[in-house]
Amino acid sequence: MSRETAFYLDSQTPRIISQCEAMREWVQSAQRAGKKIGLVPTMGALHEGHLSLVRAAREECDACVVTIFVNPTQFGPAEDFEKYPRDLQSDLDLLAPYGVEAIFAPSPPEMYPPGFSTYVEVEEISLQWEGASRPTHFRGVATVVLKLFQVAPANVAYFGQKDYQQTLVIRRMVKDLHVPVQIRVCPIVREADGLAMSSRNAYLSHDERQAALQLSRCLKKGEELVGQGIRSSAEVLTHMEQTLIASPLVQVDYVVIADPETLQPVEQIDTRVIALVAARVGKTRLIDNAFLEMPESLPS
Amino acid sequence: MSRETAFYLDSQTPRIISQCEAMREWVQSAQRAGKKIGLVPTMGALHEGHLSLVRAAREECDACVVTIFVNPTQFGPAEDFEKYPRDLQSDLDLLAPYGVEAIFAPSPPEMYPPGFSTYVEVEEISLQWEGASRPTHFRGVATVVLKLFQVAPANVAYFGQKDYQQTLVIRRMVKDLHVPVQIRVCPIVREADGLAMSSRNAYLSHDERQAALQLSRCLKKGEELVGQGIRSSAEVLTHMEQTLIASPLVQVDYVVIADPETLQPVEQIDTRVIALVAARVGKTRLIDNAFLEMPESLPS
Numbered sequence: 001m002s003r004e005t006a007f008y009l010d011s012q013t014p015r016i017i018s019q020c021e022a023m024r025e026w027v028q029s030a031q032r033a034g035k036k037i038g039l040v041p042t043m044g045a046l047h048e049g050h051l052s053l054v055r056a057a058r059e060e061c062d063a064c065v066v067t068i069f070v071n072p073t074q075f076g077p078a079e080d081f082e083k084y085p086r087d088l089q090s091d092l093d094l095l096a097p098y099g100v101e102a103i104f105a106p107s108p109p110e111m112y113p114p115g116f117s118t119y120v121e122v123e124e125i126s127l128q129w130e131g132a133s134r135p136t137h138f139r140g141v142a143t144v145v146l147k148l149f150q151v152a153p154a155n156v157a158y159f160g161q162k163d164y165q166q167t168l169v170i171r172r173m174v175k176d177l178h179v180p181v182q183i184r185v186c187p188i189v190r191e192a193d194g195l196a197m198s199s200r201n202a203y204l205s206h207d208e209r210q211a212a213l214q215l216s217r218c219l220k221k222g223e224e225l226v227g228q229g230i231r232s233s234a235e236v237l238t239h240m241e242q243t244l245i246a247s248p249l250v251q252v253d254y255v256v257i258a259d260p261e262t263l264q265p266v267e268q269i270d271t272r273v274i275a276l277v278a279a280r281v282g283k284t285r286l287i288d289n290a291f292l293e294m295p296e297s298l299p300s
Numbered sequence: 301m302s303r304e305t306a307f308y309l310d311s312q313t314p315r316i317i318s319q320c321e322a323m324r325e326w327v328q329s330a331q332r333a334g335k336k337i338g339l340v341p342t343m344g345a346l347h348e349g350h351l352s353l354v355r356a357a358r359e360e361c362d363a364c365v366v367t368i369f370v371n372p373t374q375f376g377p378a379e380d381f382e383k384y385p386r387d388l389q390s391d392l393d394l395l396a397p398y399g400v401e402a403i404f405a406p407s408p409p410e411m412y413p414p415g416f417s418t419y420v421e422v423e424e425i426s427l428q429w430e431g432a433s434r435p436t437h438f439r440g441v442a443t444v445v446l447k448l449f450q451v452a453p454a455n456v457a458y459f460g461q462k463d464y465q466q467t468l469v470i471r472r473m474v475k476d477l478h479v480p481v482q483i484r485v486c487p488i489v490r491e492a493d494g495l496a497m498s499s500r501n502a503y504l505s506h507d508e509r510q511a512a513l514q515l516s517r518c519l520k521k522g523e524e525l526v527g528q529g530i531r532s533s534a535e536v537l538t539h540m541e542q543t544l545i546a547s548p549l550v551q552v553d554y555v556v557i558a559d560p561e562t563l564q565p566v567e568q569i570d571t572r573v574i575a576l577v578a579a580r581v582g583k584t585r586l587i588d589n590a591f592l593e594m595p596e597s598l599p600s
Contacts, residue, residue, distance in 0.1 A: 020478050115424075115472070117423040117424045117472060117476065118422045118472060120418065120477075121420075122417060123419070124417045147477055150477055172415070177418055177420075178447050
């Protein structure tokens, strides 16, 4: 085994790996030693949401790999690829308490070789909502996630529910392409006041940070109304939209109550549904979601 | 190890596997035993071309898997998916002398689960020639080959040069998506009279079988002229086309002299080039190709 790929399971310091070949050797060597490997793919700018994925991976697997890569192909041309926060040292400091065994931090040319021209497209589930607002976003996500699954062929991969549609895209891709990895989706982690954790929250001014609360409040409103037994999506959505636009800084992209598998809008709520919301707060685009649970005492 | 996935390396009879999960376990179990696995993906209707790939895999690897699957996604709506020859027993008989360890013969629903919607697209290199004539062909090829590489994660995979553009698509995909498999391309196998072996040759009537010879004759003409030192592609192509249309049963799709990496047409032949030809003979579409080598004595 080369020095680059030596397997430092017992080290206090995680191994930082930047080459695909070395990353794969590390994972395979750990697997040969009987370890179950958990993968946490991130774009860095880590927050408690990411750290909850790391904790889950540490609990459920024998070794954990965190990938840190701001993936250019999932940003649209007018989006925030350039200004997306990048601070590897701060990410390493945040990960330090968790005893992560390896961190994969490749350069863009390492992940996208010259002449790169292969994309993974998950049709249908990618078309609506985020896919409608960001036409090449899920193609970029599916492509980079498949690449990461080839480079770091982990046993389990962890994703956050905050990017709910993304988790459906990835599950579909893994099933359709027979990728041998188990997908685990962990709950949204929120600030004390309800704002869903996101690396993009760092873009918000003081006033925008306050206005951004309307997203989680709007979902809360939906949970309340459905919990009270209201079954008409239109009625619930009216109140949710009113909550969302209560701040003039918020510009709605979409609010929808949908089937959790297909993401098709639901008219009559008579099963478990998911509410998805996307809005611009100032120049920052935020998303959030929540399952809306019907009261158990009502007949379904 | 379950009975379904037992590893029959020493058996005279190849194991026929129809489930993806069992196929992967078989390959991984063999690899854990230190075996290097060679994969020969086919659509069945085996001929000497396929068998040459099997021989190469047997020589270079410790165990060989042949896949037999007529892949629906690489056929266009007006193409010959339905009538494509299928005869598993005849394929097994042809493979019998080679001591192939496993044959993967999945059903279409096993390879394409309900709701399937994920495709692998290799852009650029897929656009021209075969891609122009068969718009979704290479998407179907790239998708199924990636799936096979996930299901049967072999060390080396074998493809025939007859589908030259396909080999470039697959090489590009493997590089771009970091799939850990080595690609080997084996020479075209021809009938005694020069016709490139193809499962579709079975469609040809007696007269068409004779007319089909114009494809290899046209390539031979190109080899001769370039071997004589002619450097103008236009001049060489004129003679090649004349040869091709010498039979009235032949309808030309394309003839081109191209760069072997990019498949861009070459005007002046001053390096190794490839000639690609596609034509319809009666209702049967055939392709063929050859590298055109310049005379060594000429300055390049």
